[in-house]
Amino acid sequence: MNSTTMTPEPRWRTAWAGLWLTGAVALGGLTALDQPLIGAGLYTILALTAIILWARYPGTLFDERDAGIHRQASGYTIGVLAIISAVVFPLLTALYGLGLFEWGAWTTASAFIVAGMFAIYAFTTVVLSHKF
Numbered sequence: 068m069n070s071t072t073m074t075p076e077p078r079w080r081t082a083w084a085g086l087w088l089t090g091a092v093a094l095g096g097l098t099a100l101d102q103p104l105i106g107a108g109l110y111t112i113l114a115l116t117a118i119i120l121w122a123r124y125p126g127t128l129f130d131e132r133d134a135g136i137h138r139q140a141s142g143y144t145i146g147v148l149a150i151i152s153a154v155v156f157p158l159l160t161a162l163y164g165l166g167l168f169e170w171g172a173w174t175t176a177s178a179f180i181v182a183g184m185f186a187i188y189a190f191t192t193v194v195l196s197h198k199f
Contacts, residue, residue, distance in 0.1 A: 079124050083120055
């Protein structure tokens with residue numbers, strides 16, 4: 068194999084990420100198109116395929132090289148969601164108080180999901196910052 072040929076590892080990693088991404092898009096898109104069972108089925112099939120691909124890789128597919136990338140991506144994700152939720156949810160609450168917005172199932176569920184995510188983040192931060 069010459070130096071310009073992609074080694075098997077990047078291909079497997081790209082396939083793994085593509086399967087998860089395609090599954091997530093299928094789940095969300097088909098649910099939005101009122102086909103939630105098909106979306107859930109495709110997500111499950113693609114997620115299981117990604118897990119099998121990872122388990123069958125003949126070496127180490129993910130290692131310490133990925134820890135820094137994961138840490139940075141997680142930090143950016145939490146940061147972006149924190150900024151968005153710090154603006155969006157108070158704005159929606161104010162609009163609700165003015166009678167210009169009605170909390171629906173989607174916005175209520177989103178608020179609880181975001182609150183739950185930050186509760187988990189706060190809990191893990193406290194646990195990781197203490198030595199037991």
